[in-house]
Amino acid sequence: MAKKPRPATPRVIVTRRLPPNVEARMADLFDTVFNVGDVPMDRAALTRAMAQCDVLVPSVTDQIDAALIEAAPDRLQLIASFGSGVDHIDLGAARSRGIIVTNTPGVLTEDTADMTMALILSVPRRLAEGEKLVRSGNWPGWSPSGMLGHRIRGKRLGIIGMGRIGRAVARRAAAFGLSVAYHNRHRLPFEVEQELSATWHADVDSLLTDSDIVSINCPLNSDSRGMIDARRIGLMRPDAYLINTSRAEITDEPALIAALSEGRIAGAGLDVYAHEPAVDARLLALSNVVLLPHMGSATFEGRDATGARVIANIRSWADGHRPPNQVLEGWV
Numbered sequence: 001m002a003k004k005p006r007p008a009t010p011r012v013i014v015t016r017r018l019p020p021n022v023e024a025r026m027a028d029l030f031d032t033v034f035n036v037g038d039v040p041m042d043r044a045a046l047t048r049a050m051a052q053c054d055v056l057v058p059s060v061t062d063q064i065d066a067a068l069i070e071a072a073p074d075r076l077q078l079i080a081s082f083g084s085g086v087d088h089i090d091l092g093a094a095r096s097r098g099i100i101v102t103n104t105p106g107v108l109t110e111d112t113a114d115m116t117m118a119l120i121l122s123v124p125r126r127l128a129e130g131e132k133l134v135r136s137g138n139w140p141g142w143s144p145s146g147m148l149g150h151r152i153r154g155k156r157l158g159i160i161g162m163g164r165i166g167r168a169v170a171r172r173a174a175a176f177g178l179s180v181a182y183h184n185r186h187r188l189p190f191e192v193e194q195e196l197s198a199t200w201h202a203d204v205d206s207l208l209t210d211s212d213i214v215s216i217n218c219p220l221n222s223d224s225r226g227m228i229d230a231r232r233i234g235l236m237r238p239d240a241y242l243i244n245t246s247r248a249e250i251t252d253e254p255a256l257i258a259a260l261s262e263g264r265i266a267g268a269g270l271d272v273y274a275h276e277p278a279v280d281a282r283l284l285a286l287s288n289v290v291l292l293p294h295m296g297s298a299t300f301e302g303r304d305a306t307g308a309r310v311i312a313n314i315r316s317w318a319d320g321h322r323p324p325n326q327v328l329e330g331w332v
Ligand SMILES: NC(=O)C1=CN([C@@H]2O[C@H](COP(=O)(O)OP(=O)(O)OC[C@H]3O[C@@H](n4cnc5c(N)ncnc54)[C@H](O)[C@@H]3O)[C@@H](O)[C@H]2O)C=CC1
Pocket: 084, 085, 086, 105, 106, 108, 109, 112, 160, 161, 162, 163, 164, 165, 166, 183, 184, 185, 186, 217, 218, 219, 220, 221, 223, 224, 245, 246, 247, 271, 272, 294, 295, 296, 297, 298, 332
């Protein structure tokens, strides 16, 4: 495919409000249009945006599917996503149109691992239930049998997806006395396994059977979509917990809800849902779950660093280079 000329000052359209200093820098560097009202763009708005820019800066909730990409004029050359996951962008369609896709890995790792660890602690120790009890005014006071949960130390954590976030979770887990097992698309080098004291499971099934707590930290891709289905949820022990800070579509959400409702697993900590921002009413009614509003990476520092990554990707592309965080189909 012939290389298209890259404009010196590209027209950039940003789909959501970004931190003020990030927007100021983008306004300085590029011909940037911001979504001043911060209203999520519907399909028609995205189609219009993609028709009017060289670079689109979407967020992880904008569904940039094949039809939108195919309808975009040749002018659109770069989709510089604000966030780490790229499951909302049809990478194959972008490749066929010669559109480069970038993301912002690395800068969200520690924040998302912190939130994953917070869920790992909160669910077995019933943190959200305890907080609600105090606020309700019905707390009868301390008692030997009140608010009992399960000890973290000594339990086994099974991590699915031992990349940046998975490894950062493993490091935190070790400090809380958890032993770590993992399943990953590729086995980690021996030295990394040693550093993390992590045991490899070639198959997901045995990891699920052997773990007290399972944490999903792999990206959503064609292999992981529906990976934790009803059969695999059935392999988990009745006293086991599932934590998901990655993407809901990796699990069969209705099957998970059924297992939680029927006590076939002990509980879950979720940051992601199948139909965000809607959350299934049956989940809301359960007391053995901790539900967060997709806030794994939501820190001021992380958002600034994410913005800096987006800018670096656009600048490097505009200068004629390969952007540092170009995402290649088949690599996520
Ligand atoms: N809740 C939140 O706010 C956030 C969620 N995320 C989610 O976390 C995901 C992971 O992020 P990183 O750790 O930075 O990604 P990463 O690319 O560093 O690591 C992903 C790991 O998963 C493995 N993997 C890929 N497909 C797999 C499969 N089908 N089965 C088993 N392993 C597989 C890869 O080999 C890699 O080791 C993102 O894709 C995103 O969906 C990321 C940031 C914030």
